[in-house]
Amino acid sequence: MLLRFHHCRSLLKPISARRFVSTQIDRKPLLVLGLESSADDSCASIVSSTREILSNVVLKQNKIHESFGGIHPLHAQEAHQRNLPLAIKLALEEAKVKIDDLDAIAFTRGPGMYGCLSVCAGAAKALAAASGKPLIGVHHMQAHALTPFLTASPTSPAPVFPFLTLLLSGGHTLLLLCTSPNQFRILATTHDESIGQSFDKAARDLEIPWELGKGSPGAALESFAFTPLPDSPTPSSTHQEVTNYDFPIPFRNQLSFSYAGLRSALTRMITTNPVETMSLLQKQSIAKGFMVAAFKQVEEKLAMGLRKIEQEEGIQVEGLVVSGGVASNTYLRTQLRAKLDQLSPNRSIPLHFPPPALCTDNAAMIAWVGIGRLERGRIDELEVMQKSKWGIEDCEADFEDREEKQ
Numbered sequence: 001m002l003l004r005f006h007h008c009r010s011l012l013k014p015i016s017a018r019r020f021v022s023t024q025i026d027r028k029p030l031l032v033l034g035l036e037s038s039a040d041d042s043c044a045s046i047v048s049s050t051r052e053i054l055s056n057v058v059l060k061q062n063k064i065h066e067s068f069g070g071i072h073p074l075h076a077q078e079a080h081q082r083n084l085p086l087a088i089k090l091a092l093e094e095a096k097v098k099i100d101d102l103d104a105i106a107f108t109r110g111p112g113m114y115g116c117l118s119v120c121a122g123a124a125k126a127l128a129a130a131s132g133k134p135l136i137g138v139h140h141m142q143a144h145a146l147t148p149f150l151t152a153s154p155t156s157p158a159p160v161f162p163f164l165t166l167l168l169s170g171g172h173t174l175l176l177l178c179t180s181p182n183q184f185r186i187l188a189t190t191h192d193e194s195i196g197q198s199f200d201k202a203a204r205d206l207e208i209p210w211e212l213g214k215g216s217p218g219a220a221l222e223s224f225a226f227t228p229l230p231d232s233p234t235p236s237s238t239h240q241e242v243t244n245y246d247f248p249i250p251f252r253n254q255l256s257f258s259y260a261g262l263r264s265a266l267t268r269m270i271t272t273n274p275v276e277t278m279s280l281l282q283k284q285s286i287a288k289g290f291m292v293a294a295f296k297q298v299e300e301k302l303a304m305g306l307r308k309i310e311q312e313e314g315i316q317v318e319g320l321v322v323s324g325g326v327a328s329n330t331y332l333r334t335q336l337r338a339k340l341d342q343l344s345p346n347r348s349i350p351l352h353f354p355p356p357a358l359c360t361d362n363a364a365m366i367a368w369v370g371i372g373r374l375e376r377g378r379i380d381e382l383e384v385m386q387k388s389k390w391g392i393e394d395c396e397a398d399f400e401d402r403e404e405k406q
């Protein structure tokens, strides 16, 4: 058995997915194990093609990274090496599933931190090799964008193509047009840093403890900015309240994001008025001003993107999907609904947010894209490698090229 794997390269090729799907799909729901370790969460999940999340394990590393003020790549990789096997064990136990019951192993192939990605890639490849199950390397941002299809319910129906997508995370700030599960066009991306990174650095600079946001610096910044302070002279809990600190909104007439200027403005404020000497109220106003300006920029780009697609290109969008860790922000959710209603007063454009726990990194979204890929016969070979940089427009390009040639 071992010799076959060592010496016969053809045995490293995946089994024919088309044959596999045609014999399996009518019989029972497909079950896929998803693995994710692109940043600082070690995740494993089992999802069925009937949209059941049988398990969804997320092992966090915030305690390791908080003292660095952000994710330390090497420590993150080591923590994944320690934690991912346990996450897989727990996911199988919780779902009451054995490896033999699975139809495929999916993992985050990219984009993300190279060393971190190597952990889920290595684990998935080893599991697929040992079990003979198909292997599927998934694009992380495609997975964020398609999560609302997994979480759809009678009260929150699945998106309809074509739709706009805002993917707001620690690594990305993207406005996209999505016309099918694997076709994305970038309308705007960031010129410098991502919105999530800017929140993480603002939380660090304002010395806001991550535990306020259950281990997430962005969530901690939100909680600090919008929770009323005891003895506050003005109630600060309402999202509509105007802040005293105005932050710049760059590239006002361009379909492009930028968050570096916002952070420089924060640095200047803190230099003239150090955090240690600030009153709690001042600090809260700054945190709120920062977040409000960051999201104002998102609203402006959404308006420009919608105008471009609908008015200039004549494409009617059927909804807006907002996903990625930053999409769990309650203030953003309220603002975007109001913005869409203002932009489209005669037609209510459906707004799709995954539940907060599935906005931040998780492996259920990876397993879900894995199911779609399995159904389309788009299986990777065991030699597939992680990709730290990988444009979403090319999320299934390897297969498109191959299928065109056939």
Ligand code: KG4
Residues within 6 Å of the ligand: 039, 168, 169, 170, 171, 172, 195, 196, 197, 199, 200, 216, 217, 218, 219, 220, 222, 324, 325, 326, 327, 328, 329, 330, 359, 360, 361
């Ligand atoms: O998608 P995600 O979990 O990981 C990446 O793919 O990067 O996004 C993580 C980002 C971090 O920057 C985190 O601080 C931010 O999402 N985040 C938030 C909130 N929850 C997480 N930002 C603002 N408000 C939140 N409630």
Ligand code: ZN
Residues within 6 Å of the ligand: 140, 144, 169, 170, 324, 325, 360, 361
């Ligand atoms: Zn993510």
